Amino acid sequence: EVQLVDSGGGLVQPGGSLRLSCAASGFTFSNYAMSWVRQAPGKGLEWVSAISDSGVGTYYADSVKGRFTISRDNSKNTLSLQMNSLRAEDTAIYYCAKSGVVVITLDYWGRGTLLTVSS
Amino acid sequence: QSVLTQPPSASGTPGQRVTISCSGSSSNIGSNTVNWYQQLPGTAPKLLIYSNNKRPSGVPDRFSGSKSGTSASLAISGLQSEDEADYYCAAWDDSLNGGVFGGGTKLTVL
Numbered sequence: 001e002v003q004l005v006d007s008g009g010g011l012v013q014p015g016g017s018l019r020l021s022c023a024a025s026g027f028t029f030s031n032y033a034m035s036w037v038r039q040a041p042g043k044g045l046e047w048v049s050a051i052s053d054s055g056v057g058t059y060y061a062d063s064v065k066g067r068f069t070i071s072r073d074n075s076k077n078t079l080s081l082q083m084n085s086l087r088a089e090d091t092a093i094y095y096c097a098k099s100g101v102v103v104i105t106l107d108y109w110g111r112g113t114l115l116t117v118s119s
Numbered sequence: 120q121s122v123l124t125q126p127p128s129a130s131g132t133p134g135q136r137v138t139i140s141c142s143g144s145s146s147n148i149g150s151n152t153v154n155w156y157q158q159l160p161g162t163a164p165k166l167l168i169y170s171n172n173k174r175p176s177g178v179p180d181r182f183s184g185s186k187s188g189t190s191a192s193l194a195i196s197g198l199q200s201e202d203e204a205d206y207y208c209a210a211w212d213d214s215l216n217g218g219v220f221g222g223g224t225k226l227t228v229l
Contacts, residue, residue: 035218037164044121045156045164045207047218059217095163101170104211104218105154109163 002026002108006096009113016086016117022079022096022110030054030074033099035106036081038092038115048094049081050103059103064090086117122147123208123221130227136196139224141208143189147219151211153191155184158205158223167206168193195226203228 008020035050049070050059058070069082079096093114097106124142131137141153155168166175168184171191183194195202208221
């Protein structure tokens with residue numbers, strides 16, 4: 001059974017940093033691209049970032065480019081999102097998701113982890 | 120403002136057929152496949168339709184997807200109360216070199 005357990009959310013002050021993690025199991029992690037998608041309170045889904053199966057290719061939404069870094073450790077079946085220079089508008093539930101046939105076909109999702117950026 | 124445009128709301132009565140539209144451009148829907156996600160209240164999104172019109176295992180055939188040019192549609196037939204949820208379309212955008220979602224459509228079963 002595919003499982004994605006996202007963690008690392010919390011309360012951070014504006015300008016601060018945080019690292020989210022996603023532990024994957026139940027599939028061959030190194031064979032699939034992975035993504036982070038976020039949802040601000042009461043708002044819709046926003047694609048944040050994706051990483052290729054090997055980790056060589058990385059992709060970012062303009063809203064986070066230069067501030068967030070996606071990475072993966074295929075030996076530990078772990079996906080990460082390093083978030084720097086955090087802003088109030090980054091407040092959201094962050095979901096990690098596994099890609100299927102193409103990067104944006106997200107066939108399995110974690111339960112999400114809440115990031116709140118506030119002073 | 121979302122790159123993909125969806126109506127904010129839709130509604131229908133049990134048993135009815137409802138369609139939700141998703142409008143994009145040549146750089147996203149026009150050149151890539153469309154996926155649809157269902158998000159029930161308080162839960163993570165779930166893949167409903169992929170590659171324009173394919174259903175993952177376990178998704179009822181009441182749900183169907185189509186694409187024409189730079190637009191796509193999700194159709195739900197035999198509407199049931201448990202279909203009340205938010206629905207999102209998504210595609211890859213070649214110009215942005217990233218994924219894009221629609222703003223979401225809240226479906227109400229009257």
